[in-house]
Amino acid sequence: MIRITTLVLLMMLAGCAGMGVEPWERDLLAKDSMQLTPDYFENFYDEHIYFSKEASSGGQGVGGGGCGCN
Amino acid sequence: MQLKKIKGRMAVATCALLQATSPMASAAGSEWDVDTSFLYYGEADGRVQAFEPAIHAGRALGDDDRIELRLVADALTGATPNGAYAIDGVAQTFTTPSGNSSYTIAPGEQPLDDTFHDTRIALGADYTQSLDRMSRIIWGANLSTEYDYLALGVSANYARDFNNRNTTLNIGLGFNNDSVDPEGGVPTEFAPMKVADTGKNVSGDSETKTITDLMIGVTQVVNRKTIVQLNLTLGSVSGYQNDPYKIVTVTADPATGLPVNGTDPSFFDSGVTGNLPYVYEKRPDSRQKNILFFKAMHHLEEDVVDFSYRYYSDDWGINSHTLGLKYRYQLADSYLQPQVRYYSQSAADFYRHNLVLGSDIDVSGNVLVDYASHDYRLAESETITLGLKYGMPMANDSEFSVRAGLITQSVNDGAVPAGQETPDLDAMMLQVNYSFVW
Numbered sequence: 001m002i003r004i005t006t007l008v009l010l011m012m013l014a015g016c017a018g019m020g021v022e023p024w025e026r027d028l029l030a031k032d033s034m035q036l037t038p039d040y041f042e043n044f045y046d047e048h049i050y051f052s053k054e055a056s057s058g059g060q061g062v063g064g065g066g067c068g069c070n
Numbered sequence: 071m072q073l074k075k076i077k078g079r080m081a082v083a084t085c086a087l088l089q090a091t092s093p094m095a096s097a098a099g100s101e102w103d104v105d106t107s108f109l110y111y112g113e114a115d116g117r118v119q120a121f122e123p124a125i126h127a128g129r130a131l132g133d134d135d136r137i138e139l140r141l142v143a144d145a146l147t148g149a150t151p152n153g154a155y156a157i158d159g160v161a162q163t164f165t166t167p168s169g170n171s172s173y174t175i176a177p178g179e180q181p182l183d184d185t186f187h188d189t190r191i192a193l194g195a196d197y198t199q200s201l202d203r204m205s206r207i208i209w210g211a212n213l214s215t216e217y218d219y220l221a222l223g224v225s226a227n228y229a230r231d232f233n234n235r236n237t238t239l240n241i242g243l244g245f246n247n248d249s250v251d252p253e254g255g256v257p258t259e260f261a262p263m264k265v266a267d268t269g270k271n272v273s274g275d276s277e278t279k280t281i282t283d284l285m286i287g288v289t290q291v292v293n294r295k296t297i298v299q300l301n302l303t304l305g306s307v308s309g310y311q312n313d314p315y316k317i318v319t320v321t322a323d324p325a326t327g328l329p330v331n332g333t334d335p336s337f338f339d340s341g342v343t344g345n346l347p348y349v350y351e352k353r354p355d356s357r358q359k360n361i362l363f364f365k366a367m368h369h370l371e372e373d374v375v376d377f378s379y380r381y382y383s384d385d386w387g388i389n390s391h392t393l394g395l396k397y398r399y400q401l402a403d404s405y406l407q408p409q410v411r412y413y414s415q416s417a418a419d420f421y422r423h424n425l426v427l428g429s430d431i432d433v434s435g436n437v438l439v440d441y442a443s444h445d446y447r448l449a450e451s452e453t454i455t456l457g458l459k460y461g462m463p464m465a466n467d468s469e470f471s472v473r474a475g476l477i478t479q480s481v482n483d484g485a486v487p488a489g490q491e492t493p494d495l496d497a498m499m500l501q502v503n504y505s506f507v508w
Binding site: 019020021022023025026027028029031033034035036038039040041042044045046048049050053054055056058059060061062063067068 | 105107109111122124126142144190192196210212214216218219221223224225227233234235236237242243244248250283284285289290291292293294295297299301303305359361362363365367369371374376380382384386388390392398405411413415418447448451453459471473477479495499501503
């Protein structure tokens with residue numbers, strides 16, 4: 001899986017050169033609702049709840065505190 | 071040619087505009103962006119309830135640097151499964167984690183330990199250090215402390231923009247050191263739970279584990295309406311990973327699943343040895359995880375679609391798929407956002423309904439398998455969450471929002487005697503949020 005993902009990441013980096021917008025076309029992308037984490041605590045609480053109820057966690061980034069959740 | 075000329079002039083004009091507004095931007099940057107939030111999380115049937123107020127504040131420092139601070143408090147009450155299963159027609163008695171008292175579960179009821187209560191305080195700080203116009207490092211530190219658990223973490227995330235800032239490469243490294251100091255001491259792995267006040271089997275006062283995560287990711291602006299993200303995370307956990315409060319039932323007959331009882335074998339004759347027919351769980355002390363995370367945000371001029379998918383795999387045998395979909399429906403001055411999340415996981419290789427006398431554990435209490443746990447969180451399971459959020463932007467860049475969600479988790483126990491299945495978990499959450507500039 002690591003090899004495939006690395007390949008996909010490299011292809012994205014290479015292929016991405018053709019994508020994108022000019023600076024004056026960022027009107028929609030600049031909105032709060034279009035940020036990758038539009039609501040800080042919504043994301044935070046969800047991560048915390050599912051971390052304590054499921055065997056999988058992570059993926060969105062590194063860092064953040066652990067807990068001995070029951 | 072003409073188009074190129076116009077494009078060039080537009081670029082110059084845009085840069086000029088950005089430069090002209092920069093003093094304003096840095097003036098605005100001297101203010102704090104504050105999120106305050108409160109979460110209520112409640113499980114049905116008297117299980118866990120959590121009350122979690124939190125505050126997060128961020129502000130610009132100078133032209134390009136930024137600091138973010140977070141404080142979260144967490145009060146937990148209620149009852150949590152102890153690892154044993156319900157048995158029709160048989161009451162079961164267990165010893166509390168302290169080893170000093172006992173509780174009895176009625177026939178047919180899921181064994182829950184209601185001595186569980188906790189208060190947690192978590193602090194976090196992130197500092198974004200700008201390296202140059204296109205790259206930065208975010209330094210992070212976290213501390214979380216509760217009655218029996220302490221987590222300390224540091225992280226560094228490097229981000230670099232390419233391709234006219236349409237592509238961002240992210241490389242993150244996180245390191246956590248956690249220590250657990252269980253009520254009543256660290257139970258000896260695979261040792262039997264003892265009758266109250268006959269001396270708990272403990273191997274020490276505390277244990278530790280370290281968590282290392284490496285993430286490589288790319289975010290890409292696809293067009294004016296779409297941005298996507300792809301992350302690969304490699305995680306490694308080393309050290310104590312048992313749940314010190316979870317036990318596994320010992321049975322002589324897998325067809326009935328009844329706990330071994332009485333004088334045969336004499337090891338589990340609790341009147342003489344004090345040994346109850348339950349042993350403390352044991353998990354591997356190493357865990358390697360691979361996580362692939364994809365996210366796409368798409369703007370529909372008015373509404374916004376937020377889609378995410380995660381594939382998770384680890385060497386405990388757990389594979390999972392997580393799908394998330396949120397649709398932000400724009401109203402006149404506010405918005406509604408229905409949300410749905412689907413999660414599905416396979417069981418850990420060592421997830422066991424019980425340990426069978428003769429094949430898994432001998433008459434002297436020696437466990438013959440390497441690892442075993444009956445923690446429902448390691449079972450094959452599905453979680454479905456349905457939620458609805460209402461947000462109301464207000465004056466001065468502030469926003470009020472409220473979100474409610476219903477969570478249903480169902481466990482597939484496989485072939486187990488009737489009545490011993492893990493019951494579904496139903497929970498609800500309510501989040502109230504107020505964000506403002508200060």
